[in-house]
Amino acid sequence: DTAVSQTPKYLVTQMGNDKSIKCEQNLGHDTMYWYKQDSKKFLKIMFSYNNKELIINETVPNRFSPKSPDKAHLNLHINSLELGDSAVYFCASQSRGDEQFFGPGTRLTVL
């Protein structure tokens, strides 16, 4: 069983479109994250939720909106996609004091 799963794995779309990425964890963790990894492999935190409550919100354009329907799921919706949004997006989950487990990533390409 995959601990942290993301769908879709690949996403190719046109500029201006709206898209969503979904994340699910079956580890029973309370905290989930979204990270963005750019073409130079730099991994930067975007958001964090703890028990469905937003606790970290980095300087991210408000076109990005995370949603956590329950503590096992954290989705990322992106409006009006731009070329610069092309990246790999990773979801991660964590139990307090433990390591963060990362999902396999969603490779987003905006044309």
Add this chain to the structure above:
Amino acid sequence: QKEVEQDPGPLSVPEGAIVSLNCTYSNSAFQYFMWYRQYSRKGPELLMYTYSSGNKEDGRFTAQVDKSSKYISLFIRDSQPSDSATYLCAMTADSWGKLQFGAGTQVVVTP
């Protein structure tokens, strides 16, 4: 200037050699230090986790933290081609939450 600096490489070594990786950081509040390994088109996975200064060894891997110099290192002994990956350092001020990552160093171990 980034809070965490890491040489992106690539670092190419022959099989059996020692791989030496390092990161420097500027935030003296960081207390928890991690090394993640990321294979191509996969999510990062935790290799080593160290609290405060000192050394930690796990098999062929040794992590060192020197908080006075704000410098952390990872050594891989008897390197294998399967060690070829990108190695990311990460650190945080509290035991869970916002990780600051380095840019990652690409390591290539040649047979």
